[in-house]
Structure formats: C-alpha cells, structure tokens
Amino acid sequence: MIKKITVIGAGNVGATVANVVAHKDIANEVILLDIKKGIAEGKALDIWQSSAINNFNTRVKGVTNDYLATKGSGIIIITSGIPRKPGMSRADLIKTNAGIVKEVTEKSIKYSPDAIIIVVANPLDVMTYAAFKTAKKLKNKVFGMAGTLDTGRYKAFLAEALDISPKCINALLLGGHGDTMVPLPRFTSVAGVPITQLLGKDELDKIVNRTRKGGGELVGLMGTSAWYAPGAAAAQLAEAIVDDEKRIFPVCAYLEGEYGHNDIYIGVPAVIGRDGIHEIIQIEMNEDEKALFEESAKSVREVMNTLDDMNIID
Numbered sequence: 001m002i003k004k005i006t007v008i009g010a011g012n013v014g015a016t017v018a019n020v021v022a023h024k025d026i027a028n029e030v031i032l033l034d035i036k037k038g039i040a041e042g043k044a045l046d047i048w049q050s051s052a053i054n055n056f057n058t059r060v061k062g063v064t065n066d067y068l069a070t071k072g073s074g075i076i077i078i079t080s081g082i083p084r085k086p087g088m089s090r091a092d093l094i095k096t097n098a099g100i101v102k103e104v105t106e107k108s109i110k111y112s113p114d115a116i117i118i119v120v121a122n123p124l125d126v127m128t129y130a131a132f133k134t135a136k137k138l139k140n141k142v143f144g145m146a147g148t149l150d151t152g153r154y155k156a157f158l159a160e161a162l163d164i165s166p167k168c169i170n171a172l173l174l175g176g177h178g179d180t181m182v183p184l185p186r187f188t189s190v191a192g193v194p195i196t197q198l199l200g201k202d203e204l205d206k207i208v209n210r211t212r213k214g215g216g217e218l219v220g221l222m223g224t225s226a227w228y229a230p231g232a233a234a235a236q237l238a239e240a241i242v243d244d245e246k247r248i249f250p251v252c253a254y255l256e257g258e259y260g261h262n263d264i265y266i267g268v269p270a271v272i273g274r275d276g277i278h279e280i281i282q283i284e285m286n287e288d289e290k291a292l293f294e295e296s297a298k299s300v301r302e303v304m305n306t307l308d309d310m311n312i313i314d
Contacts, residue, residue: 002026002075004027004030005076006070006112007021007032007077009081010033010034010044010062012227012231013234016235017079017238018030019231020235021058023054026239026242026243031061031062031069031073032060033069035064035065039062041063043062044060044061067108070108070111074112075116075241075242076115076116077118078131090306091310094306094310095312098130101119101127101134102312105117109137117131118144119131119252120230123303125265125267125303126300126306129265129304139253140275140277140278143251143265144177144251145233146252147267147269148236148237149177149230150183150214150267151250152233154207157211162199164190169190170188170190173250174289174296175297175300176297176300178212178215180299181267183208184285185204237249248272248281250267251267251268251269252266253265253277264301268280
C-alpha cells in the first residue's frame with residue numbers, strides 16, 4: 001500500500017494536487033515541497049486545517065527543499081517549472097524547465113527509488129521525457145498527465161453544448177499536449193450514444209478546436225495557466241495507482257513500437273494501476289485520424305530532439 005505521496009512544487013497546480021489527494025484520503029501523508037521558504041509550509045497547513053471540516057485523515061506537510069522528508073514516497077508528482085515569459089524562446093523554456101525537472105527527479109528518487117513519477121510540468125511531453133531519462137526507470141513508472149486533463153476539458157465542453165452531466169460522457173484523445181492534440185469524436189459517446197448522432201460536424205469541430213486551445217483560453221482570461229483541472233487530473237491518476245483501479249486514461253506514455261512509433265513520449269490511452277502503466281491500449285484509427293496523430297508525433301519529436309541536442313541529461 002502507498003502510504004506517502006510527494007508533490008514537488010507548491011504553486012497553484014502543486015497545491016491543488018496536494019489538496020485533492022488529501023481530500024481523497026488515499027494516503028497517510030502528502031508531502032508538499034517547494035524551494036521558496038514558507039510557501040509549501042503555509043499551503044500545507046491551510047489544507048491540513050480543512051481536514052476536520054471536510055472529514056479526511058491524510059496528513060499534509062510542507063517543506064522547503066527538504067527531500068529527506070519525501071523518503072519512502074510511493075508516488076512523486078512533479079509540477080515544478082516556470083511559465084514561458086515574454087521574449088523567451090521555446091528552446092529557453094525547455095532548457096530551464098528540463099534543468100529543474102532533472103534536479104527534482106534526481107533528488108526525489110534518491111530517497112524514493114521505487115516511486116512512480118507523474119509529470120505535470122510544461123512543456124509536458126518533453127518534461128516527461130526528461131524525467132524518464134533522468135530517473136532511468138522502467139517506462140511504466142514515468143508518465144505525464146496531459147491527456148487526462150485534455151479529456152476532462154473535452155468532456156466539459158461537450159456537456160455544456162448538450163446541457164447534460166459530464167458524467168455521461170466517454171471520450172478519448174491522443175497526441176501531444178497542445179495545439180496538435182487529437183480529440184477523437186468517433187470514439188466519443190454519451191451513455192453509449194455516439195456523439196456524432198447528437199452534435200453536428202460544425203459544432204463538434206468547434207469543440208475539438210476549443211479543446212486543443214483549452215490552456216490558451218484560460219491564460220487569455222486569467223493571465224496565467226490553469227490549476228484546478230490540472231491538479232485534479234494528476235490526483236485522479238494517483239488515486240488509480242493507489243487503489244489499483246486499472247482504469248483507462250489517456251496519458252503521456254513512452255512508446256516502443258505502439259502506434260508505429262519508438263522512443264517518444266506522447267498521449268495514448270493506457271490502463272493505470274498499482275505498477276503505473278499496466279498496458280498501453282492501441283486503437284484502430286482511420287486515415288484522417290492517423291494523419292493527425294502523425295502530425296502531432298512529429299511536433300513532439302522535434303521538441304524532444306531539441307532537448308537531446310542540449311545534452312542536459314545523460
């Protein structure tokens with residue numbers, strides 16, 4: 001049984017992950033770690049003070065750069081990194097955040113060598129790759145949460161358009177996290193009814209496009225990236241691991257021949273359980289879907305090659 005879960009980074013996303021995990025009561029302890037003194041301690045204390053109100057037992061503890069406190073964690077969730085700033089190139093962002101992910105991964109696995117790593121840091125696909133290369137773990141032990149978040153957004157937009165509960169919707173998407181993601185209306189249904197029988201092509205296309213730009217929409221509204229939905233998505237994956245649910249989620253996973261690709265981290269459906277990724281599910285795509293997936297894979301691989309060329313990680 002997993003008794004301790006560590007969340008690296010106590011910003012909006014990390015604090016939300018810690019809060020949702022604590023409320024789920026799936027671990028004895030959640031460690032929230034940050035490099036800025038007092039931030040993790042304060043947010044963790046605030047969460048813990050809600051335990052008697054919201055009836056959960058998980059002890060939440062905040063620490064400043066104290067990786068010894070994370071010792072024995074079964075799951076490590078990495079949210080660390082900086083957002084892209086004005087004038088910053090994509091390469092600069094990759095270099096900065098890969099350096100951060102490398103450092104926190106090395107320090108975390110020193111004390112929790114058997115932990116499963118869930119990456120939330122952006123750019124997500126390449127940061128998951130950075131954590132994998134650093135940790136030198138089996139591929140099933142390191143994955144990113146992006147597809148779970150993107151699917152949540154997709155379902156929310158569909159529920160809004162149909163004026164129904166999002167609980168009724170089953171959906172799937174593939175590909176990288178961003179504009180090249182591949183939502184799949186053909187694999188989307190509402191209580192078993194194909195979505196194509198409930199919404200016209202034009203409306204579906206608008207929802208698909210909105211899903212692809214979901215993160216950007218929020219940045220435009222708030223001036224910063226989202227945190228409630230990303231935090232909840234990461235916590236949902238942690239719950240699936242702790243409870244060995246073997247639920248299927250789209251996650252950023254390492255491919256070795258699946259979907260015709262090797263040595264790439266990209267979004268695909270996977271069975272998530274006690275050992276992390278239990279199995280990658282391969283679906284039969286039509287030619288249009290394959291073309292979109294290949295375009296997404298090409299975009300992701302270019303970013304991964306950029307990281308490799310920097311020689312940041314051995």
